[in-house]
Amino acid sequence: MIKPYSQYLLANGLKVLLKEIHTAPLVSSWLWYRVGSRDEFNGHTGISHWCEHMQFKGTPQFPSEVLDRAVSRDGGMWNAFTYFDWTTFFETMPADKIDLGLRIEADRMVNSLFDEKEVASERTVVISEREGSENEPYFLLGEAVQNAAFRVHPYHHEVIGDLSDLKSMSRADLHGHYRTFYSPNNAVMSVAGDFKTSEMLARIRELYAPIPTGPIPPRIFRSEPAANGEHRLTVEGPGETTYLDISYHAPAANDPDFFPVTVLDSLLAGPSSLNMFGGGGISNKTSRLYRALVEKELAVSVSGGLTATVDPFLYSVVITVHPKHKAEEALAAFDDEIKRIQKESIPVTEITRAIKQARALFAYGSENITNQAFWLGHAEMFAAYDWFLTYLEKLAKVTPANLQNAAQKYFRPQNRVVGTYLPTGAEGQS
Numbered sequence: 001m002i003k004p005y006s007q008y009l010l011a012n013g014l015k016v017l018l019k020e021i022h023t024a025p026l027v028s029s030w031l032w033y034r035v036g037s038r039d040e041f042n043g044h045t046g047i048s049h050w051c052e053h054m055q056f057k058g059t060p061q062f063p064s065e066v067l068d069r070a071v072s073r074d075g076g077m078w079n080a081f082t083y084f085d086w087t088t089f090f091e092t093m094p095a096d097k098i099d100l101g102l103r104i105e106a107d108r109m110v111n112s113l114f115d116e117k118e119v120a121s122e123r124t125v126v127i128s129e130r131e132g133s134e135n136e137p138y139f140l141l142g143e144a145v146q147n148a149a150f151r152v153h154p155y156h157h158e159v160i161g162d163l164s165d166l167k168s169m170s171r172a173d174l175h176g177h178y179r180t181f182y183s184p185n186n187a188v189m190s191v192a193g194d195f196k197t198s199e200m201l202a203r204i205r206e207l208y209a210p211i212p213t214g215p216i217p218p219r220i221f222r223s224e225p226a227a228n229g230e231h232r233l234t235v236e237g238p239g240e241t242t243y244l245d246i247s248y249h250a251p252a253a254n255d256p257d258f259f260p261v262t263v264l265d266s267l268l269a270g271p272s273s274l275n276m277f278g279g280g281g282i283s284n285k286t287s288r289l290y291r292a293l294v295e296k297e298l299a300v301s302v303s304g305g306l307t308a309t310v311d312p313f314l315y316s317v318v319i320t321v322h323p324k325h326k327a328e329e330a331l332a333a334f335d336d337e338i339k340r341i342q343k344e345s346i347p348v349t350e351i352t353r354a355i356k357q358a359r360a361l362f363a364y365g366s367e368n369i370t371n372q373a374f375w376l377g378h379a380e381m382f383a384a385y386d387w388f389l390t391y392l393e394k395l396a397k398v399t400p401a402n403l404q405n406a407a408q409k410y411f412r413p414q415n416r417v418v419g420t421y422l423p424t425g426a427e428g429q430s
Contacts, residue, residue: 035186037159041220050161084159112182126161236421250312264406363392
């Protein structure tokens with residue numbers, strides 16, 4: 001079988017993945033760095049996200065005031081994201097204009113300025129972002145649950161970081177982080193779209209091969225010990241609505257158990273998208289938790305989420321509790337559904353429907369050129385691109401026995417954190 005993409009390794013360690021797609025005159029180029037909140041320690045939480053922000057503050061060749069105008073003038077879009085295990089930057093542009101994106105990323109891999117005034121200005125921005133999130137019940141509850149779920153592993157803290165660290169980190173801290181992790185040997189470039197592989201590779205070599213190899217970045221290896229029992233917590237905050245966040249320790253993306261848990265997610269709460277751009281709006285009204293909670297008016301809504309990560313993370317179900325009921329009632333109904341899945345054989349027709357929905361959402365989130373380039377690099381951050389290519393095949397192989405075993409293994413009370421958000425009735429400050 002001929003691979004639908006090409007893979008290369010430059011002498012300086014930069015991995016390059018190229019995928020020709022000639023359906024539209026567009027090219028999407030992504031540069032991924034293996035650095036995220038997983039690589040941060042106390043005192044430096046949020047530094048990866050803040051460092052990402054600083055890449056938009058310019059270099060001598062591309063001052064900050066010309067960057068956005070240059071991309072927009074050529075009809076392109078660009079953005080960047082920081083997550084637990086990675087930071088990425090992308091440009092999607094008309095095929096004959098993508099060279100600008102390639103040049104921008106090659107330049108800011110080594111020449112970002114980190115001007116003191118820009119650092120001070122961006123400190124205000126990220127602190128405001130953090131403080132704005134603190135007005136959101138989902139954030140407050142999710143952060144508390146995440147903090148409780150990880151006592152040792154650096155997944156303990158949110159990507160945005162802790163307020164005390166955002167106030168105290170210096171320009172030297174940020175620039176040191178940049179110099180440590182932004183190097184070709186810690187990066188993957190993924191490009192998909194309307195180009196010829198030989199020509200694209202030649203241009204990438206021309207721009208990126210001269211960049212010297214950096215030091216091997218230090219890594220934090222702190223495995224989270226098994227929980228000693230169920231952890232319950234309560235968060236109080238503004239608003240009128242009660243929420244539940246039930247989070248189980250879940251397998252890493254490269255674990256074979258990830259796929260049965262993915263199907264369980266679809267079965268219980270409706271499929272959740274692994275693509276950061278979201279999915280295709282597939283209804284979860286056929287899911288077990290919707291029928292048990294929403295249709296019976298114990299909840300207003302229910303959703304599940306499983307994240308593809310390097311190390312084991314969480315499978316979380318968030319329930320918006322109906323105003324006529326208490327969180328304890330919704331939790332009891334939730335637990336009844338979990339026990340049913342653990343004890344009773346799941347009908348094949350129901351499994352088939354759940355897999356079909358998960359497959360449809362995955363396909364929808366993979367179809368356009370930007371998403372194709374996204375997956376080309378994203379899968380490399382926690383596994384390899386073959387993980388993406390065989391994803392649907394692995395879902396199709398999930399059996400009723402696989403599902404029951406996974407539910408019994410992961411959906412135990414001793415393996416979870418249950419968080420309840422209790423509203424105080426006061427509105428948040430803007």
